[in-house]
Amino acid sequence: MEHRKAFASATALSLVMASGALAQELTIATVNNGDMIRMQGLSSEFTEATGIELEWVILEENVLRQRVTQDIATSGGQFDIMTIGMYEAPIWAERGWLVSLDGLPEEYDVDDILPAMRAGLSFEDSLYAAPFYGESSMVMYRTDLMEAAGLEMPEEPTWDDIAAAAAAMHSDEVNGICMRGRAGWGENMAFIPTVANSFGARWFDEDWNPQLDSPEWLEAVTFYNDLIQEYGPPGAANNGFNENLTLFQQGRCGMWMDATVAASFVTNPDESVVADSVGFALAPNRDGVDRRANWLWAWALAIPAGTQQEEAAMEFINWATSKEYLELVAEREGWANVPPGSRTSLYENPNYAEVPFADMTLRSINAADPNNPTVDPVPYVGIQFVAIPEWSGIGTLAGQEFSDMVAGRQTPEQALERAQALVQDEMEAAGY
Amino acid sequence: MARTVTAQRKAINTGVAWVIGLLIFFPILWTLLTSFKTEAQAIADPPVWFFFDWTLENYRVVQERSNYTRFLWNSIYIAGGSTILGMLVAIPAAWSMAFVPSNQTRNILLWMLSTKMLPAVGVLYPIYLIFIQLGLLDSRFGLTIVIMLINLPIMVWMLYTYFKEIPTEILEAARMDGAGLREEILFVLTPMAIPGIASTILLNVILAWNEAFWTLNLTAARAAPLTAFIASYSSPEGLFYAKLSAASTMAIAPILILGWFSQKQLVRGLTFGAVK
Numbered sequence: 001m002e003h004r005k006a007f008a009s010a011t012a013l014s015l016v017m018a019s020g021a022l023a024q025e026l027t028i029a030t031v032n033n034g035d036m037i038r039m040q041g042l043s044s045e046f047t048e049a050t051g052i053e054l055e056w057v058i059l060e061e062n063v064l065r066q067r068v069t070q071d072i073a074t075s076g077g078q079f080d081i082m083t084i085g086m087y088e089a090p091i092w093a094e095r096g097w098l099v100s101l102d103g104l105p106e107e108y109d110v111d112d113i114l115p116a117m118r119a120g121l122s123f124e125d126s127l128y129a130a131p132f133y134g135e136s137s138m139v140m141y142r143t144d145l146m147e148a149a150g151l152e153m154p155e156e157p158t159w160d161d162i163a164a165a166a167a168a169m170h171s172d173e174v175n176g177i178c179m180r181g182r183a184g185w186g187e188n189m190a191f192i193p194t195v196a197n198s199f200g201a202r203w204f205d206e207d208w209n210p211q212l213d214s215p216e217w218l219e220a221v222t223f224y225n226d227l228i229q230e231y232g233p234p235g236a237a238n239n240g241f242n243e244n245l246t247l248f249q250q251g252r253c254g255m256w257m258d259a260t261v262a263a264s265f266v267t268n269p270d271e272s273v274v275a276d277s278v279g280f281a282l283a284p285n286r287d288g289v290d291r292r293a294n295w296l297w298a299w300a301l302a303i304p305a306g307t308q309q310e311e312a313a314m315e316f317i318n319w320a321t322s323k324e325y326l327e328l329v330a331e332r333e334g335w336a337n338v339p340p341g342s343r344t345s346l347y348e349n350p351n352y353a354e355v356p357f358a359d360m361t362l363r364s365i366n367a368a369d370p371n372n373p374t375v376d377p378v379p380y381v382g383i384q385f386v387a388i389p390e391w392s393g394i395g396t397l398a399g400q401e402f403s404d405m406v407a408g409r410q411t412p413e414q415a416l417e418r419a420q421a422l423v424q425d426e427m428e429a430a431g432y
Numbered sequence: 433m434a435r436t437v438t439a440q441r442k443a444i445n446t447g448v449a450w451v452i453g454l455l456i457f458f459p460i461l462w463t464l465l466t467s468f469k470t471e472a473q474a475i476a477d478p479p480v481w482f483f484f485d486w487t488l489e490n491y492r493v494v495q496e497r498s499n500y501t502r503f504l505w506n507s508i509y510i511a512g513g514s515t516i517l518g519m520l521v522a523i524p525a526a527w528s529m530a531f532v533p534s535n536q537t538r539n540i541l542l543w544m545l546s547t548k549m550l551p552a553v554g555v556l557y558p559i560y561l562i563f564i565q566l567g568l569l570d571s572r573f574g575l576t577i578v579i580m581l582i583n584l585p586i587m588v589w590m591l592y593t594y595f596k597e598i599p600t601e602i603l604e605a606a607r608m609d610g611a612g613l614r615e616e617i618l619f620v621l622t623p624m625a626i627p628g629i630a631s632t633i634l635l636n637v638i639l640a641w642n643e644a645f646w647t648l649n650l651t652a653a654r655a656a657p658l659t660a661f662i663a664s665y666s667s668p669e670g671l672f673y674a675k676l677s678a679a680s681t682m683a684i685a686p687i688l689i690l691g692w693f694s695q696k697q698l699v700r701g702l703t704f705g706a707v708k
Contacts, residue, residue, distance in 0.1 A: 027653050032667040040497065055653035058664035063648055070649070074557070076564050078652040186668075241669055246475045249671075261669055271472050271671070 024312055025053040029068055030083040032058050033299070035133050035261075035339040039320055042328060046319050052312050061186065072097045072304050080307045081316060084129055086120040086298050086370075087385050087392075093123035099303040099310055101127040101317065108318055112343050114362075117298050120370050120381075129300035130321040133261065134341030136294045136364035137194065137283050140248065140266055141255040144277040145169045155360075156292075157284045159198070159223060162255065166231040169254030176231025178253035179224070182240040183403035185395025190295060190384045191257070192402055196220045197374040198285040198293035203386050203423075206379050208432040212398075212420035219286075221402070221412045228406055237407035249273065257283065259297070260364055263357035264336055280360040282367060291375055295384035296368035298341070341365055390430045397422045460684070466677035467491070474674040490678035498661060500682060507657035507686075509572050510647070511640035514580035515633055518587050521580075523629070526591035527617055531600060541592065544585040552582075552645050563650060570652045578650065579640045586639070587632055594628025595621070630697050634690075641687045658683035 030036045036058075043054050057079065059067060068082045072092065084092070092098050104110060110118070110127060114134065121129045139162065141153055149168035154161055166176030180191040193203070201216035211217065228236050231254075233247055241258060245265060248256045249272040256262070269275040283294035301320060303313045319325060326346055329338045336355050338346065346352050347362045373383040380386040385395065398419040405415040466474050468486045494500070529537045559578065560569075568574030598621065606620040622629065644659040651660060662683050665676040691698065 029652070032665055032670070032672065034667075034670045037497070057652050057656070057660075059648070059660070060663050060666040061668035063663055067649065070556070070560060074560055074564060076560065076569055078569055242667070242671060245671060249472075250475065250477045252477070259669060265670065 026080040027055045028081040029057045029079045075306045080309045080313045089121045089129040090123045093128035098128045129302035130317050131298040131300045131342040133339035134298040135259045135261045138364045139281040143279040156282045158287045159284045162284045170231045175233040176254045178244040178256040181236040181406040183399040187240045189395040189399040193384045194293040194295050197291045200289045200375040202374045210423040260361040294364050463677045467681045471674045490674045503658045503661040511637045513576040514640045515636045518580045522587035530595035570655045572655045590632045
């Protein structure tokens with residue numbers, strides 16, 4: 001009797017365990033960006049082919065970042081795949097928080113990933129996050145307004161060209177130029193450091209001494225501030241990506257400098273009243289400086305160390321960042337909606353070459369070199385960020401100072417002086 | 433003597449009250465309107481008010497993309513569960529403090545309130561680690577317990593205030609008639625305190641429903657309530673205001689309806705004891 005009971009419960013237990021193993025389920029944390037929504041929509045094909053069910057946890061960007069950091073630092077094991085950025089990838093890989101993607105199959109063709117993206121997402125020559133889509137920044141401008149002003153935008157403009165164009169297009173109805181002003185390391189501090197690079201400024205010298213008191217920084221920040229005060233929209237100190245996107249789509253900006261991924265939004269006639277009169281140019285530089293103001297970023301998929309489902313997670317990444325996935329999107333939603341900036345083969349595809357912003361996106365990405373972000377040598381990697389754990393704190397604090405400057409509460413000199421002091425304190429506290 | 437109020441003054445007061453009321457209600461109205469617009473109309477400048485092609489498209493998309501029912505059920509479970517559990521603890525606690533106070537009662541009450549002054553993020557990591565150890569991450573049960581504990585001080589305080597209003601003589605009379613502790617609480621105190629208990633329950637359901645720090649931090653996919661549902665429609669690179677509005681409307685509708693039907697109780701409960 002006892003034996004039979006024991007046998008029955010053992011059978012029941014093994015059945016439960018077996019059914020658990022059969023219904024494999026991956027939990028994926030991501031953000032609500034258009035390309036991710038498309039991936040979510042198409043993912044039923046993956047489930048059909050593999051039998052692996054997917055649970056999506058979609059969060060606001062800052063919440064996502066906090067949530068995945070907290071989970072990975074405490075080995076919470078809540079997620080099997082995380083959407084992370086170029087800033088986190090090398091830092092987390094170094095700490096052993098991520099599974100190396102060396103195990104991806106041959107057909108995945110890791111060499112096809114754009115070199116800049118691969119470099120930014122690797123640690124010690126191993127890829128730790130697969131780029132789902134990548135971006136740089138560029139100038140988007142109104143071709144109709146430029147024509148009316150009798151100006152022509154060079155493909156490789158200098159800051160003087162940009163200032164002249166802003167002055168010419170600025171009117172009561174239209175703001176000459178829209179740029180980010182809202183405080184935050186992923187907001188204005190994605191943009192201002194690229195301006196600094198293009199004026200030859202750097203965050204730190206080779207011994208990690210903060211350099212915000214240099215003349216280059218002053219020149220860069222003064223230029224940015226003058227431009228946004230004279231030709232920017234009112235309340236620019238509160239504007240981030242979405243606010244400027246709204247303004248541009250309504251026809252309220254002559255120019256907008258921001259992420260290359262915006263190109264597909266501003267040229268979409270369903271959303272944008274200026275869809276058929278948008279031109280693209282490389283991010284500018286100061287005449288004579290051998291660096292342009294363009295950043296490099298990727299939204300990438302990574303597997304946290306400690307997941308119980310490494311193999312299935314690898315399988316999903318192999319699907320979502322593959323060449324076949326790009327073709328699947330093209331087939332269903334058209335080439336303009338294919339996630340940009342991840343693979344070389346996409347830019348070699350003649351169909352994709354017809355997309356109006358394809359060429360400028362690729363050129364912008366290729367113009368970005370995270371290992372040599374500015375003219376002088378630096379001890380850090382990263383263009384619009386410094387790939388050290390302290391950066392998010394530093395960026396947030398300094399971003400507040402620059403946002404206050406745009407709001408007219410302090411001068412560029414004061415903002416830089418205070419930012420320099422803040423950065424110095426943070427770095428000393430961190431033991432540099 | 434009551435003050436005489438002139439008709440003119442009354443009209444002004446009514447007018448001012450309406451203006452303030454509408455100002456407070458405006459964001460909700462705007463969210464509701466936006467949820468029926470297209471994404472282009474949602475960001476139109478000048479803004480579109482009432483005359484546009486009303487569409488249910490956003491609701492359709494939200495329904496298609498998210499499992500609303502699961503989020504809703506999680507919200508009901510967490511808000512309901514934490515309130516029921518909390519009341520089971522708070523009623524006896526408030527009873528003892530109101531009717532058999534000791535020298536320390538006042539201190540205990542203040543100490544309980546002091547836990548509300550601690551910023552939640554200060555205890556995030558300890559609680560997260562405890563949750564990992566106990567396997568409670570992303571579970572409705574774990575979240576229910578945390579929300580219950582967070583709201584417990586408010587429950588005890590509210591009930592304590594109501595119980596204090598009840599004359600002890602009535603309870604003494606019940607005791608003289610032979611009522612034990614259980615009967616006293618269940619058959620004498622509770623019926624008299626029903627308005628207070630009802631408004632405490634209502635307020636706590638609302639607080640638990642709207643709680644967005646712990647519900648976002650301690651859940652992933654399975655236990656996520658409607659707060660996570662709203663959060664999933666905010667986008668760093670893309671404009672989805674209309675869909676976000678539709679999701680928000682769907683998330684706040686149940687609690688708004690509940691509040692509407694019970695507003696008498698709620699107002700009475702919240703102002704009770706304020707004019708002593």
